[in-house]
Amino acid sequence: MADIIDIDAAVIGAGPAGLMAAEQLALGGMRVTVFDGMGAPARKFLLAGRGGLNLTHSEALPDFLARYGAAQAHLTPAIEAFGPEQLRAWADDLGQPTFVGSSGRVFPVAMKASPLLRAWLRRLDALGVQLRLRHRWTGWDGEGRLSFDTADGPRSIAARATVLALGGASWPRLGSDGSWSDLLARKGVTVAPLKPANCGFVAAWSALFAHKYQGAPLKNVALSFGPRAVRGEAVITRDGIEGGAIYAISAVLRDAILAHGEAKLSIALRPDLTAADLAARLAKPRGKQSLSTYLRKAAGLSPAGIGLLQEAAHGTGVALATLPADQLAALINAVPVRLVATAPIAKAISSAGGIALGEIDADYMLCKLPGVFAAGEMLDWEAPTGGYLLTACFATGVMAGRGALRWLQRA
Template identity: 80%
Template sequence: MADILDIDAAVIGAGPAGLIAAEQLAQAGARVVVFDGMGAPARKFLLAGRGGLNLTHSEALPDFLARYGAAQTRLAPAIEAFPPDALRAWAEQLGQPTFVGSSGRVFPVAMKASPLLRAWLRRLDQQGVQLRLRHRWAGWDDQRRLRFDTATGVANIAARATVLALGGASWPRLGSDGGWVPLLAAKGIAIAPLRPANCGFTTAWSALFADKYQGAPLKNVALAFGGGGGVVRGEAVITRDGIEGGAIYALSAPLRDAILATGEARLMVALRPDLSGDELALRLAKPKGKQSLSTWLRKTAGLTPAAIGLLQETTHAAGRALASLSPADLAALINAVPLRLTGVASIARAIASAGGIALGEIDDDYMLRKLPGVFAAGEMLDWEAPTGGYLLTACFATGVAAGRGAAKYLGR
């Protein structure tokens, strides 16, 4: 592509944050070009929508904002300016109505990202937004023009304002590989190390247990972590070398931080959290008769094969036999299975990443204080949130804030 020498705004990154920033700029009358290193836009967004696109959450805004932890105060103005209801209305305008699921999560009726993305790209095209793919950002040249590596060489782009929306470092094969970190660090921008968020963890399963139960779910469990995570109800999934799943993701930040600080985290799993210890002990006091241990536990305590396997794995590791436990001890173990987590799953497999540009580096318009005319949004910034629609909402909201900030900078 020939160099573009005179555009109002360049948006780098064609994910939700970048595309919504481009939309804000185009609505303000700016000439906008979106650049992305991949061969198609919004690759990670499409992956997120394969199993049902969780756009946002329906809970009250104060509770919603609390999900952002230490970043709540800094993110609140952007989310309040583009709250969950505004995101739902935006999707509706694109012909993609939404509904609230039983968990309070909000999904498009189509339950996919692709129809929403197609309609969105059509509208952006109608607004005059140009899309340039296979353009990998490589920083700035000595004339402060944006540099891109392309299939045909280097492109140097002059833009009056730039919005960076390059994502974090999770799912790098889809484009977010953290390659921007050294480019901004060289400009003196403070960047917190990128770390896995909403991720799985490793533990030392026996080969027998891993072979038999990898991929098996632990449904309707309660997970407890004393290091600040509290108790989370939901589902976990046994992996070859550890554990992951929705309930695990909800505790991933404190678990990750504990492991990074001390080398391990102790997670307690309640397999039948709706039954008290006394009720479980009463059930387990019934004679087993000629039933196998697994059949007896399935019938008396309502445990799945994977849950029973986890109990056997735990007692075997402690040098005990599950069958030797008294009803009271077995009842106590069922609702307090200890898991020693010793590692964090790779950031490449994490749903999102924590870390990024320190929030103190951006002003109220999401412009980098040390780089006038350069704005940042989305997962590039140092915040994290659990799954449930909070991740996408903040990406959209910060993208809107950065787009509006860039339009303001351009005098639009």
């Protein structure tokens, strides 16, 4: 297959960051080709949108920016340039208006990702952006050209600027497998190890508990670890625990496990009740009721909550039926759960780690690779679910695309 030698910019990765970079370059009049290893673009984006595409969040920008933790200072210029308001306006311009849900999260009215993606691809096509699928990037050849494996064999591509937007390492079957990290490391680029983010965890469940309660929800609970606390829901899995509330504190739990081999999570099953109120309810005579029935009626616990309480008591050798009301109340709102590992990164919603932020300049160009830019989850940042992940992918894609455009205009 003949080389493509006359393109201005190559974008590698057809997810939100890559497509946004391509749009910025094409709007600037550049000839752009987007390459992706999969047979269709934006596979993970489409999966994320199946249950309702959470594009961004409506909270005040200072609170929004704080969600990025240690990466806040680096990401602030990008999100100030293309944040929630600009993202909503962009979607509306594509004919995909958005609305704010009761939680403050922002969704397209159509809810799904597919209508937005179709409209976006039509716009990119009208701008002249070319899309080359089943092109798996393998690095650079001896002449500095981009190398790809294709169904027709190896291919080399010459481009005046390159934007890398290959994603992290979660959901590798959809194309983001993190294999690019070794390619960049060999070029001297510092790449932090890729780790699961917004992930579930492995808990030391007994076989009986895991068999009986896997898939059971824990609703309206409060989770805490150290100074971090969050309200929400979680789901018991065969191997541990996952769900929105878990994802919200997954970073601190993951880092504790990496440092100490375990993390002690505390779960409040009835966080809306004070210890005194709960103890008063539990002080009433149990009569002939089974313990499970009594806990369900007196404390309002779900079957899964009761099972979790019994599992915790079993682990400490304590018989729940022998505990005084005040001690039982205390345990109900501080059930200890020992987490011993993260769930595999392939099952995580996103990943942390990646290209160190100090390796890119204000235009998102790699300082050690002039003319090569990077965006999205390839960079070393993480954020909770709730629209923050996608917003930063879009925003860094805009920055990398505009940076590459300036580079080409100066050349």
